Amino acid sequence: MQDVLKYENMKTFDQYKKDNIILSVQALKKFFPVYGGVFGRKKDYVKAVDGIFFDLIKGKTLGLVGESGCGKSTTGRSIINIYKPDSGDIIYNDFSKNESVNISKGKNQRKYIAENLQMIFQDPYASLNPRMKVSKIVEEPLIVHKYGNKNERRDKVIELFENVGIEKTLIDRYPHEFSGGQRQRVGIARALALNPSIIIADEPVSALDVSVQAQVLNLMKEIQDRLGLTFLFIAHDLSVVQYISHNIAVMYLGKIVEISKAHDLYKNPLHPYTKALMSSVPIPDPKARERYRIRLKGDIPGPFNIPTGCAFRTRCPYAFKRCEEETPQIRNMSSEHFVACHLEFS
Amino acid sequence: MRNNILLLIILCFLGILFITGIFLSEKQYNSISIIHRFKAPSTEFLFGTDAYGRDIFLRTSKALFNTINYALLASIIAIFIGFLLGLIAGYSGGIIDFVIQTLIDVMMSFPSFFLILTIIAAMPQNGWNVIIAIVLSTWPNIAKITRAEILTLKNREFILASSTIGASFIRIVFYHIVPNCINSLIITGIFSFGGAILTESSLSFLKLGINEDIPTLGNLISGGRDVLRSWWISTFPGIVLFLLIFSVNLVGERIREFFDPKN
Numbered sequence: 001m002q003d004v005l006k007y008e009n010m011k012t013f014d015q016y017k018k019d020n021i022i023l024s025v026q027a028l029k030k031f032f033p034v035y036g037g038v039f040g041r042k043k044d045y046v047k048a049v050d051g052i053f054f055d056l057i058k059g060k061t062l063g064l065v066g067e068s069g070c071g072k073s074t075t076g077r078s079i080i081n082i083y084k085p086d087s088g089d090i091i092y093n094d095f096s097k098n099e100s101v102n103i104s105k106g107k108n109q110r111k112y113i114a115e116n117l118q119m120i121f122q123d124p125y126a127s128l129n130p131r132m133k134v135s136k137i138v139e140e141p142l143i144v145h146k147y148g149n150k151n152e153r154r155d156k157v158i159e160l161f162e163n164v165g166i167e168k169t170l171i172d173r174y175p176h177e178f179s180g181g182q183r184q185r186v187g188i189a190r191a192l193a194l195n196p197s198i199i200i201a202d203e204p205v206s207a208l209d210v211s212v213q214a215q216v217l218n219l220m221k222e223i224q225d226r227l228g229l230t231f232l233f234i235a236h237d238l239s240v241v242q243y244i245s246h247n248i249a250v251m252y253l254g255k256i257v258e259i260s261k262a263h264d265l266y267k268n269p270l271h272p273y274t275k276a277l278m279s280s281v282p283i284p285d286p287k288a289r290e291r292y293r294i295r296l297k298g299d300i301p302g303p304f305n306i307p308t309g310c311a312f313r314t315r316c317p318y319a320f321k322r323c324e325e326e327t328p329q330i331r332n333m334s335s336e337h338f339v340a341c342h343l344e345f346s
Numbered sequence: 347m348r349n350n351i352l353l354l355i356i357l358c359f360l361g362i363l364f365i366t367g368i369f370l371s372e373k374q375y376n377s378i379s380i381i382h383r384f385k386a387p388s389t390e391f392l393f394g395t396d397a398y399g400r401d402i403f404l405r406t407s408k409a410l411f412n413t414i415n416y417a418l419l420a421s422i423i424a425i426f427i428g429f430l431l432g433l434i435a436g437y438s439g440g441i442i443d444f445v446i447q448t449l450i451d452v453m454m455s456f457p458s459f460f461l462i463l464t465i466i467a468a469m470p471q472n473g474w475n476v477i478i479a480i481v482l483s484t485w486p487n488i489a490k491i492t493r494a495e496i497l498t499l500k501n502r503e504f505i506l507a508s509s510t511i512g513a514s515f516i517r518i519v520f521y522h523i524v525p526n527c528i529n530s531l532i533i534t535g536i537f538s539f540g541g542a543i544l545t546e547s548s549l550s551f552l553k554l555g556i557n558e559d560i561p562t563l564g565n566l567i568s569g570g571r572d573v574l575r576s577w578w579i580s581t582f583p584g585i586v587l588f589l590l591i592f593s594v595n596l597v598g599e600r601i602r603e604f605f606d607p608k609n
Binding site for chain 2: 077080081082110111113114115117118119121122123126127128129130131132140141144145187190193194
């Protein structure tokens with residue numbers, strides 16, 4: 001079934017261009033081997049990402065949400081080749097050169113990927129080298145990609161810092177002299193240095209104070225509008241995702257269970273898991289406490305005993321026999337609203 | 347603060363001895379004179395003379411120079427090998443890591459003095475045997491510490507970040523890994539240097555180390571072993587050895603503080 005899907009989704013560059021799809025992820029899988037026993041042999045695999053499909057539309061933000069350990073960070077890292085995907089294709093469509101490149105295949109693609117895809121990391125305290133001045137940190141991608149001479153690089157670095165709202169006078173300091181929000185701005189400046197078209201933001205605000213979160217999110221939105229960037233925004237905070245995303249994909253145990261336009265998903269969630277997530281968002285209105293809420297039973301299953309059939313069935317209030325026997329395939333419910341569930345939605 | 351002044355005085359004293367040692371010719375520190383045998387320390391002979399009437403001060407000074415040279419060479423080679431193997435093991439993981447780790451464990455499971463004596467016995471006594479013995483007994487420690495350090499560093503996000511900007515392995519190592527493990531590298535390096543001085547001295551003291559004709563601190567201390575009434579023969583090189591080890595450790599600590607960006 002997945003193979004069928006794969007061929008259905010294989011498009012030519014012109015088709016991608018027509019739909020304005022800049023990155024297409026096809027049947028991406030990433031399994032981590034687990035070693036065990038006396039002789040340290042491979043015992044099992046953690047199926048962190050188990051065959052997922054999605055497209056990134058140019059200039060838009062796709063929010064990727066899910067609980068801890070559902071594989072959302074692994075997805076981001078596999079796309080940017082920090083982890084080598086085990087199977088699947090990641091098609092990057094270079095609109096300026098009119099070509100499609102499969103960036104999951106082939107070696108020596110690191111520089112090509114770096115020029116087109118960049119990443120913003122979760123922890124601004126860990127993502128900056130503590131022994132480098134921030135100007136040097138932002139300059140590094142320029143050095144690696146042989147951009148201009150020293151003065152030109154310096155000008156570019158100052159420009160990048162201006163873009164993210166850090167004053168010129170501060171740039172020759174070390175990371176520990178900055179606050180969390182400022183550090184994350186440095187991280188964004190570094191990601192922007194090579195003029196990438198896609199930025200993968202791996203929970204970029206979850207380590208920040210709430211007041212600072214808004215500033216950083218607004219900065220990202222502003223940069224997106226100005227530079228026409230495409231974001232893959234990985235997060236577990238639904239209100240943050242709602243604020244920044246145009247489209248949202250919901251992940252559960254390595255699979256995408258629902259993907260749709262943001263307002264559609266928030267207005268009309270279909271998958272029981274999405275519904276449960278939505279009803280867990282706190283609403284600052286005392287009257288809303290009476291609303292109907294789905295409370296999930298139990299914990300997320302361990303990575304070694306993923307349930308047969310639908311992975312969510314052990315916690316799903318609507319689970320029936322078919323959920324146990326058959327893995328639900330993702331299907332199109334209405335315009336651009338896909339869901340992987342056996343339930344009939346009216 | 348008082349500690350610093352003390353350290354400075356010791357370093358000046360050792361520095362003067364060391365610099366004197368550089369310029370001493372063999373004639374000066376090896377000239378034998380029967381009339382001046384077993385002279386106690388005086389203004390003429392600062393540290394006294396030994397059984398052959400040789401000036402202990404000049405010999406100590408040359409010995410300091412020689413000992414530092416041997417120990418420095420040995421510990422630099424050991425740090426280089428240990429760091430390189432630790433880096434490769436920690437960064438690459440998998441089968442390479444397994445092989446290097448096994449090698450480290452095998453080396454560490456020998457009692458180190460036994461290992462050293464075996465090498466000393468097996469090789470011609472030309473100074474290199476001592477250096478190789480020290481290197482072989484020191485590098486596994488350095489490799490093990492480096493490997494542990496690299497393992498924690500390699501999954502830090504800033505290392506991932508520089509790999510996502512397309513930085514090469516060499517660049518990541520020199521700009522991100524080395525500066526971030528310089529602390530532990532310096533500390534282990536300094537301790538290995540101190541250890542190398544002690545090993546060289548104890549081997550020479552047992553007459554197993556550097557050839558007795560070449561003055562090293564161990565050889566000089568050993569020279570006074572049979573004539574304990576002439577206490578100065580062993581005492582002064584001994585004091586210099588003590589001061590050397592003491593200041594090596596203190597300097598290591600100061601360098602570590604200096605490299606810490608938070609200071």
